[in-house]
Amino acid sequence: MSGPGGRIMAGGAPTERSMDFKGSGKRLLRQFAPERVTLWWMLAACVLSVALSVIGPKILGRATDLVFAGVVGRQMEDGGSKTQVVEGLREKGDDGLADMLSGVGFTPGQGIDFGAVGDVLLMALAVYVGAGLLMLVSTRLSIRIINLTVFRMREDVQAKLSRLPLKYFDQQKRGEVLSRATNDIDNISQTMQQTMGQLINSLLTIVGVLAMMFWMSPLLALVALVTVPLSVVVAAKVGKRSQPQFVQQWKTTGKLNAHIEEMYSGHALVKVFGRQEESAEAFREQNDALYEAGFKAQFNSGIMQPLMFFVSNLNYVLVAVVGGLRVASGSLSIGDVQAFIQYSRQFSMPLTQVASMANLVQSGVASAERIFELLDAEEQEPDVVGPAGAEGAVSGSSGPRGRVALEEVSFRYEPDKPLIENLSVVVEPGQTVAIVGPTGAGKTTLVNLLMRFYEVTGGRITLDGVDIAKMRREDLRSGIGMVLQDTWLFGGTIADNIAYGASATRHVTREEIEEAARAAHADRFVRTLPDGYDTVLDDEGSGVSAGEKQLITIARAFLSDPVILVLDEATSSVDTRTEVLIQKAMARLAHGRTSFVIAHRLSTIRDADVILVMENGSIVEQGTHDGLLAAGGAYARLYAAQFAQAVAEVD
Structure with missing residues (x-):
């Protein structure tokens, strides 16, 4: 039986608090509720x-009694009875042998009844075959229950991740979140696979034996x-010592995963700045912290089995000695003692198994607690269905x-740290609005509020007169096309990546994809690739440059045909000539649409209808x-x- 030490884990700092083992264990058991019928x-x-x-x-034991009785009866003279043989031994003063034979059902002069022994053995064979088949059925049902339960847990985690606000992901390392969604759920699955059926079988065996x-024999x-x-x-002693180590082991899994993910994602930068040794250190x-926690957990839990075997052997010796004395006194047959010795083994083995599974259960419940922490995380506020027309504000309704x-918008990431205070601005349909300002002025935050990635803490934002807080996020975002400075591509063809911008319910043709690529000036470089639009990219976009990835994401925005266009440094990775071409294309795309452009290079926003200059969360200037x-x-x-061509002199 493999323990958690054989699985992929990570190490890190010790846990700050003890795990709620009892509460998390009960909650994990409640996950089986939908499978209660199969469970019964x-x-x-x-x-x-x-x-x-x-x-x-x-x-x-009955078969042993028949064999022993046959052996004893064959050694006795024929013609007498068992009672006469026992009384004869007592008359000779051999009371000990007489007491023992009094408990044996022999017939003097008759040997082993092989027919009766054969019948008993056939019965035993049938019983054990039946037990094996029923255990096979039980195991198959157990596997089905566990896999369906883990399947639902994965669905719950996936659904939860989609309901979490952006601030949750801003506060958590990506590797930590991925670790909970993968490693911890896998650990729960493996733990239940290795313990659930065996644990139930062991407990029932203890009761039955x-x-x-x-x-x-009560004695x-x-x-x-x-x-x-x-x-x-x-x-209890061993479990108490090993439990904190298992909690620490799994609680720090995400920390090492996060470090590995960061170092792998920034592999080029690590090499450029010569930080390989620092990263490795x-x-x-x-890894050393994991080794310490894993060693202590496995060592403490590993001594459980030898200690339990020692206790089991003590039990075996006591039963054998007392059982032998009972056979000698005639109170028990030798077959009953044999059965009793088997029962003592059957009784001790489940106890050992239950104790040995304690480390697995502790590890699984530790992972379950991490999953439940994720599932209990505060979700974004649910959509509020507003008055008629709210849902159609961006879906092509008539009018503006x-x-x-x-309107008097305020926002702060932390309650005591205001970022945007009493910000008011009106953007008319079809206008191109550029937002400029120093880093940290609140430009991207303003766009995040418009997209409802964050909720305003004061005031309101309206779209065509409808408060966006009363619109469904899906309806709001479906009418907004967004191109970020950080490009994102998924594993698939270039055509699939561009088509990702269209609605999930809309069928996109190859002509529409190519038209969007031409509008974004991506068609030329795509056709130079060996497979053109069918070129397969991985999730890192290997095989295309940063600027080319940017063009693909811009083509994606073209295809979405948005009502509002948001460009957050969208041309930061392209050359000057391509930037000019994209600006012209954007002008065509923005015709009749409201556009928000966040830019640091002021040369790209000269033609904007309105330029908003932000400093410290406020608009300090606006105009052309x-x-x-x-x-x-x-x-x-x-x-x-x-x-300006100024010369800076530094003393």
């Missing part, structure tokens, strides 16, 4: 299998139970389309390019900083 069938098959397995030793032992049953308190103490530190108004330059304010200073 599984339990029924397991109970019948254990019952047959428990009867087996008693039947074999105890019942049989008390029925056959021997009590002798067998003498070692149980010792077993419980051993299991950080990995070694976390794309009028955006920010020429007007703002003439005003000689913040915009003029930004422009001069980029284009």
